[in-house]
Structures are given as C-alpha cells and as structure tokens.
Amino acid sequence: MAINKKIVKRIVVTTVWSLVVTAAVVLLIAATREQQDKLCTDVVVNVKSVDGVRYISEKNILNTISGGAPEKMKGQLVKTFDLQQLEELLEKNLWIRNAELFFDNKDVLHIDISERQPVARVFAVSGETFYVDDLGEQLPTTNDQVARVPVFTSFPTITKPLAGKDSVLLQQVKEVGAYLLKHDFWMAQVDQVNISDYQMELIPKLGNHVIQFGEGTQVEAKFNRLMLFYKRIMSKTGWNYYSSLDVRFDKELVAVRRDSASLFKSFTLSTKDSIRINSVIDSLQLARDTSMAFIKKDSSVVLTSKTNIQKPQPVSVKLQNPLPEKTESNPSTSNSVKNQQPVKQPTKPVTKSEEENVLNEAKKQNVKQPKAVMKKNNNR
Known part of the structure; x- marks a missing residue:
C-alpha cells in the first residue's frame, strides 16, 4: 500500500507541473500573437540637446526612420518595426551621438536622441567649413540651426581622416573652443581665431x-x-x-x-x-x-x-x-610700529x-x- 501511495503522489505532482507549463506556454503564445497584432498609436521624438538648441529637426528624424513617409508610421503593425536597425540608421547622422527607440504599454513609439555638442566652427583655406564637437570629431554644417561657437579660420586641410599635425591642431581647436564657450567674458571678447603655420592668433x-x-x-x-x-x-x-x-x-x-x-x-x-x-x-x-x-x-x-x-x-x-620700507622717525610711535606684525590682507576672488x-x-x-x-x- 505504501508503494502505491508513492506512485500516485508522483503521478499527481507530474500532472500538476505539466498543466502549469502548458498553461504558461499557451499564455505566452497568446500574448505574442496579441503583441504582433498591435498597431503603433503614436510617435514621440525627444531630442536631448546640451545647450538647449536643436541642430537636427524632428522632421529630419522622422523622415530618416520612415523612408520619407512619417505619416504612415501611425497605424503600422508594431512587429514591423526593427528598433535596433532604426537606431543604427539614425546614428549614421554625425550630429546624433546616441539613439534609443522603444514602445511603451500604450503602443507609442518613443525616439530619444542625444545630440553632439559643437565647440568650434572651422573654415579651411579651401573655403570649406565644418564644426568640431567636444570630443574633437568633425561635424557637417546643418540648415536646421547655426551654432553660436568660436570661429577658427585658415585651417590647413579638411580631408578625412586627419593625420599628423592636422590631427593635433584639430584637438587644440577643440580645447580652445571649449574654454571660450565656458567663459562668457572671452566669448564676448574674442571675435575669431586665425591659424597660420599651426599657430593661433586671436582677434x-x-x-x-x-x-x-x-x-x-x-x-x-x-x-x-x-x-x-x-x-x-x-x-x-x-x-x-x-x-x-x-x-x-x-x-x-x-x-x-x-x-x-x-x-x-x-x-x-x-x-x-x-x-x-x-x-x-x-x-x-x-x-x-x-x-x-x-x-x-x-x-x-x-x-x-x-x-x-x-x-x-x-x-x-x-x-x-x-625691501624694508623707510618711515619717518616718530618717538611716540616708533616702538609700536616696530613691534607691530604685518596684517595679512584677505585676497579678493575674481568675480564675473x-x-x-x-x-x-x-x-x-x-x-x-x-x-x-x-x-x-x-x-x-
């Protein structure tokens, strides 16, 4: 009898676990089918800019991921969006440092964009122009916005990739431009920076x-x-x-x-x-x-x-x-002045x-x- 009870108990436990696993699989399949049948209800673009200025427009972003037809994104099946591929597509834009796409529980597509921060605008001797960001990377000019950054003229070359002196000079442009941007006084005082023989001249x-x-x-x-x-x-x-x-x-x-x-x-x-x-x-x-x-x-x-x-x-x-300072002799005050310790004047901090x-x-x-x-x- 004891042996039969153990066998029955095992059968019951096995059956229960089988039912639980089966139910979980059924629910997962049902949820997956339901998710595949969901439609995109809206698209929200959030551009995180460092200085409050957008250098890439929302229209440009939507056109990039929709193939020029952003109006067709709403009502499209959620399963048709390859989010990773869309992120890589957006990050090919040199002005975009990072892109993240995701759907929330209301089937709204969120597009979070982190822009690059320009610190200088450079004009080459050939007449071409580009921006330099805070990492020393070249950025193309954009029609969406003009960056208010220090201007550097007569840069030797604009070819990519830069090598040797040109590469070092570009990093120096980044350092000087970033310093000027951090100090309102110098941004107001320095009109432009000329480059001659890899030396900088401030106007x-x-x-x-x-x-x-x-x-x-x-x-x-x-x-x-x-x-x-x-x-x-x-x-x-x-x-x-x-x-x-x-x-x-x-x-x-x-x-x-x-x-x-x-x-x-x-x-x-x-x-x-x-x-x-x-x-x-x-x-x-x-x-x-x-x-x-x-x-x-x-x-x-x-x-x-x-x-x-x-x-x-x-x-x-x-x-x-x-050097010792000469003082007029005064009997009434000479001893007190002689023994008097110099008073250290407090320093006055430089203020804006x-x-x-x-x-x-x-x-x-x-x-x-x-x-x-x-x-x-x-x-x-």
Whole structure:
C-alpha cells in the first residue's frame, strides 16, 4: 500500500507541473500573437540637446526612420518595426551621438536622441567649413540651426581622416573652443581665431591689437595672463596703446607698443604680493601662481616712462623678500610700529562682474578693432 501511495503522489505532482507549463506556454503564445497584432498609436521624438538648441529637426528624424513617409508610421503593425536597425540608421547622422527607440504599454513609439555638442566652427583655406564637437570629431554644417561657437579660420586641410599635425591642431581647436564657450567674458571678447603655420592668433572685438596665442596648449594659463594684463595695464593705458600681445611663451606676456619699439613695465612680486616697478622694458614675465595672486590683489600700479630705451631686454620675475620700507622717525610711535606684525590682507576672488567691468571700460573709450581676415596658409 505504501508503494502505491508513492506512485500516485508522483503521478499527481507530474500532472500538476505539466498543466502549469502548458498553461504558461499557451499564455505566452497568446500574448505574442496579441503583441504582433498591435498597431503603433503614436510617435514621440525627444531630442536631448546640451545647450538647449536643436541642430537636427524632428522632421529630419522622422523622415530618416520612415523612408520619407512619417505619416504612415501611425497605424503600422508594431512587429514591423526593427528598433535596433532604426537606431543604427539614425546614428549614421554625425550630429546624433546616441539613439534609443522603444514602445511603451500604450503602443507609442518613443525616439530619444542625444545630440553632439559643437565647440568650434572651422573654415579651411579651401573655403570649406565644418564644426568640431567636444570630443574633437568633425561635424557637417546643418540648415536646421547655426551654432553660436568660436570661429577658427585658415585651417590647413579638411580631408578625412586627419593625420599628423592636422590631427593635433584639430584637438587644440577643440580645447580652445571649449574654454571660450565656458567663459562668457572671452566669448564676448574674442571675435575669431586665425591659424597660420599651426599657430593661433586671436582677434578681439574690443581693442586695436592682435593676440599671439601660439599652439592650443596651456590654454587656461595663457588666458589668465591676458586677463591680468587687461585688468592691470590696458585699463590704464587704453585699449589702442598696444598693437600686439604675445602669450606664446611659458609664464610670459610680451606687449608691443603701437608707435615705436615695445614699451612695457617689469613687475617683481615679493612674498607679500606687493608690486614694485623695476624698469621700463619690453616684456612682462609672471609665474602662474604669482600672476593669479596679482589678479586678486587691489595694489595700485604706478606707471612711469622713459624715452632713452634703445633695445628691450626681457627680465624674469622672481619671488624675493620685500625691501624694508623707510618711515619717518616718530618717538611716540616708533616702538609700536616696530613691534607691530604685518596684517595679512584677505585676497579678493575674481568675480564675473570684474571681468565684465573690463569690457565696460573699453566700450567707453574710442576703441578701434583690427580687421579680421582669412589668412592663406602657404605651408600645406
């Protein structure tokens, strides 16, 4: 009897599991058939742009996946949509970084598009033009939208793929363009960037001078030196006083006066960040760390001039101990002054409003602007 009970129990368990599996298969087949019979009820396009500007239109996207007949997508069987193939088709558009397609539970087709972010527009010596994105990839121009990005002219070549110097130059264009886009002051000040023999030359909107930028390396340090010069020097001499500013060399800024040989002041920064005029020369050399301290300080700058300068000589800036200051002897105060410890002045952070004041001061002056031209590159 015990053996018969075990056999019966096994038969019952096996039967139950067979019924469960059969029911699951039937339901799955029914659901699959129902899904295949469903129709697309709507199409929703969502373009995720970085700066809020669409460089590819919804119409262009729909025409791409529908073969030019987007009106026929609604009412089409869901099973006829090959979502993976459609995603690959969309991503062939160079402006589309990523495409995702899916149906929701209401049979609505969702198309999520992530666009590329342009950081520069480049004009080649051949006259052709293209954009460069934040990854250094070339993008074609589009009729849907014009990107407000820095302009670079006289790029040597536009052939693909770029190699050697051209490839390195394209990455430098990306770095400089991305930096300009992140800083409103420089976007407002730099009109365009000319390229000559793989060296960059900045044309400002305000000020009748040209900025020799050199290669697109150490971008932040070079713009910091320019900002220092704008705030402390050109705000006093005027925006038409110098014809050329050169930041190509490490920790150095060379200013060339318009009417004669270069005339500039050399500043030595002491350990207290005080400013002393040493001599009238042609170049200003500042260590990056001390130049930033110079920007933050409110110390006054005394400008002097000499007429007997024959040949400018560059002078290096070195940190040195501050010279003792001469004071008038006063019996009542000499001891207290002698024992008094110098008070460390708090540094004033550079704010956006200070940068805006530089442009505002320039606008009040009679500022000429150098003519921005396309330079032909003869070293192709």
